[in-house]
Amino acid sequence: MNFQDVANVSGGKDSDCVAALCADRQQRTGRPARFLMADTGHEHEWTYEHVHRLEASLGISVEWVKRDFTEDLARRRARLPRQWREAGVSENLIDDALELLHPTGIPYLDMVMAKGMFAAGASRKFCTEYLKVMPSDDQVVNPLLASGVSVTQWLGIRADESKKRADTEKHPRFGRSGNHNLPARLLLYRPILDWTVTDVIAYHKRRGIPINPLYAFGFNRVGCFPCINERKGAIAIIATRFPAAIDKLREWESLCARVAVARGTQPDKFDGTATFFPAGTVPRVIGNAPIDAVADWAMTSRGGLQVNIFAGAPDGNDALTSAAAEDFERAQDEGHYACTGGMGWCEA
Structure with missing residues (x-):
């Protein structure tokens, strides 16, 4: 039976490590490997540029897949x-x-x-399934399985990221999945399951692979910009340093309000479900709050009543921020990550 490795790439620090580990295995053993980036159209443009730098650093080619709606x-x-x-x-x-x-x-x-x-x-958290899982499965993984090629899918999941991911019974290092009607089998592999963020930073430095520059601004995670589960501190960073992202979401909320499923209940009013962040994001706001209200709240201290003069300052892992800042400065000297870049702000 034929076998092939498939590594998911997101532009985040964990998937960087997994891509490097998979590339090393490919070089060492000659086993075929493919590297997939599922493009949501909602990443910061620096993330796209980072993936291209990663390709050059590892000597790999990343395939870009995206869902057609x-x-x-x-x-x-x-x-x-x-x-x-x-x-x-x-x-x-x-x-x-x-x-x-x-x-x-x-x-x-x-x-x-x-x-x-x-x-x-x-x-209603269907975004990962529709934008990441489905295009990767439909365009690459399932066709391989249908052709008789068994796939080992490499995933950048670490147990210390969250309580949910720490559930090693649900997310073991190895796990079988896939459509049993297909002639081949799918093995899920989580090679960095027991790594800490310190291990991840050390591996980037040791392996000499780039770090997404967004971490240099205090973000703890990189993916959709922003994610619907974004922390208050990260929203403040976006609001102060990348305001074009807020402008984009304001436009998207306006568009969604005009086609919202609940429009029939309030045909002439802004629909409360047509907001990027879920109900309850902003304390003391009943129901959903539009992006401008969320951005204003992110600039306040705990309780949401007093402006926080430190809002927008880096609040992520200091070691990660420092390591990313070093790489960011190096990359800019080489002509990468031009200032502004369509997202509204860049530190000089």
């Missing part, structure tokens, strides 16, 4: 007129929604428009 949007267009007319929504609002429900080429935004809501809240 053309059919999803077409189904929503077909359903919406009947649903909204039954709810008493005016024809001009229906026409406006139908005009919007066409692919933009930005997977994250297309997903939101097709769903009529953001993936905000524990019961």
Whole structure:
């Protein structure tokens, strides 16, 4: 039986290490390996540039996959007129929604428009499945399995990241998965499960691989910019140093409000579900809060009543911030990560 390794790349520090470990195994054993980056269209552009630097550093080629929501949007267009007319929504609002429900080429935004809501809240966190898992499985993993190639999928999961990920019974180092109707099998491999962030930083330095520059600004995690589960401190960093990201979410919230699934209940009002962050993000705000309210809250101290003069300052792991800052300075000397770069701010 044929075997192949598939390593998921995200641009984050953990997936960097996994990609390097997989590349080393490929060089050592000659076993075929593929490296996948699922593009959500909602990453900071420096993350894309970082992945290209990683390719050059490791001598690998990263395949970019992304979900196409053309059919999803077409189904929503077909359903919406009947649903909204039954709810008493005016024809001009229906026409406006139908005009919007066409692919933009930005997977994250297309997903939101097709769903009529953001993936905000524990019961609606469908973004990872739709934007990361499905395109990787549909375009690479499952075709390999269907052709009889067994796949070992390398994942950058560390137990000390969260209580959920510390559940080693649910997330063992090795685990089997996949469609048993396919002729080959899928093995999930988490090679850095017991690593700490100190181990991750040390490996980057020892292996000589770049670190995403966003860590230099105090972020503890890198992925969607921002993630729906982003910490208050990280939102403050974005609001003060990368304001274009807030502008983008304001526009996306406005678009989603015009096609929101609950529009029929309040046809002439901003829909409360059409917000990027889930209900309860901002204390003392009943229901969902729009992005500007969330950004304002992020600039306050605990309790949300008094402005925090230190909001927006790095609040991540000091060692990680320092290591990333060193690499960032080196990379800029080489012409990488140009200032502003479309995201609104860059430290001189």
